[in-house]
Amino acid sequence: MSKYKTIIFDLDGTLADTSEGIYNCIRYAQKMMNLPPITDAQMRSHIGPPMHESYERNFHLFGPDLEKAINFHKEYALTKGLYEASLYEGIPELLSQFKEKGIHLAVATLKYEETARKMLSFLKIAHFFDVICGSLSDVKLSKAQLLEKSIQLCQGTKDTSLLIGDSSYDALGAQEAGIDFLGVTYGFGFTSRQEVDEFSNVGCAEKVRNIEELF
Numbered sequence: 001m002s003k004y005k006t007i008i009f010d011l012d013g014t015l016a017d018t019s020e021g022i023y024n025c026i027r028y029a030q031k032m033m034n035l036p037p038i039t040d041a042q043m044r045s046h047i048g049p050p051m052h053e054s055y056e057r058n059f060h061l062f063g064p065d066l067e068k069a070i071n072f073h074k075e076y077a078l079t080k081g082l083y084e085a086s087l088y089e090g091i092p093e094l095l096s097q098f099k100e101k102g103i104h105l106a107v108a109t110l111k112y113e114e115t116a117r118k119m120l121s122f123l124k125i126a127h128f129f130d131v132i133c134g135s136l137s138d139v140k141l142s143k144a145q146l147l148e149k150s151i152q153l154c155q156g157t158k159d160t161s162l163l164i165g166d167s168s169y170d171a172l173g174a175q176e177a178g179i180d181f182l183g184v185t186y187g188f189g190f191t192s193r194q195e196v197d198e199f200s201n202v203g204c205a206e207k208v209r210n211i212e213e214l215f
Contacts, residue, residue, distance in 0.1 A: 004180075006156035008147060009099060010110040010165035011116055011185025012047050015091055016123060021077065021084035022047055028076040029069045035059050047188040048167040050110050050140070074112055082119040088186065095128040106131040106150040108163070108173075110143065130154055143173025151179070166190055 012018045024044055029035065038058050046054040055061050055069045098105055105128055109116050113134030120126035131153040133146045141149070151161050163174040164182045167189025174181035183190050 003104065003160060004161070004162045005160040006106065006151055006154045007163045008106045008108050008150050008161065008163045008179075010163070010167070010170050011107055011111060011119070013166035013189060014088075014164055014170075014184060015107070016085045016087050016119070018085040018119070019044075019047060019188065021081035024084060025073045025076045025081045025103055029055075029072040033065070033069055035061075035069070035092070044188065048110075050135075052140075067202050074115070076166065077112070077115045078118070082115050085119055085190050086126065090199045092125055092128075095125060099128055104131075104154040104156055105129045106133065106154055108143065108146040108150045109134045110169075111135065112137065112148070142176070143169055144176035147173055147177040147179060151177075 009015050012022070023046075026038075026043060026046055030037070036059070037203045042058045045058065051068060051070050051073060055066055055073075059069065061069050095105060107116060107120065107129055111119075111134050113132065113136055116134040117132050120129065120132060128134070131150050133141075133150045133153070135141060147161075147163060150159065154161075158178050162182060163170060163177075163179055164184065165171070165174070166184050166187025168171060169189070171181050171183060
C-alpha cells in the first residue's frame, strides 16, 4: 500500500452493506409501477451495475417507463433507503489509519451523489473522504469517469492511485481509467479469490477476504 497516495473506495459492498436499502428501493419501484416479481438472484444483480442497466435487464423497461422506475428508486433511496445500510466491521479504523498516513481518500460510486453523501454522513464516515463522486441526475458518468474525476479532485496521479472494490464493474472501471485495483471478497460481486483472479489481467493488484487484510 505504500506506493499509493490516493485510495478510492467503491461504496456498495465495499464500505457498507447496503443490500437492504437497495432491495427496498426496488420493491418500492415494483409497487408503484406494478412491476412483476423477480428472483433473489435478480435482486442481487442490481448491486453494482448502473441502475438503468439493471432495470432494463430485469424488468425490460425502456424510455419513459425506465426513467419512472429510476425516479421511484431514487425517491425511496433519498427518504429511507440511505438509512438502511451498515458499515462493514473495521472500516472506520481502516480509514483512520489511511488518513494518519496522509493518503487522500475518495469514494467513487454509481449511486446518485446526493444519496452517497447523505449515506456516508449517516454512517459517520463522510469526514474521512476528501472527495465523494457519484452519479448526477443530469450527467451519467461511467465508473472510469468517476475514478478519473476523483483523482483529479484529489490532485493525484494515476500511477499512485488505487481503487478498492468488490465487483467486475469496479475492476473494469479501474482498467479503463488506467489505475490499480484491489478486489475484496466480502461484498456482493466477488465471492471468491478465484473470481478476483479472473481479473488479474486488468491490473488487479491484490485480493482480500476481509478488512483485517487491508491493515
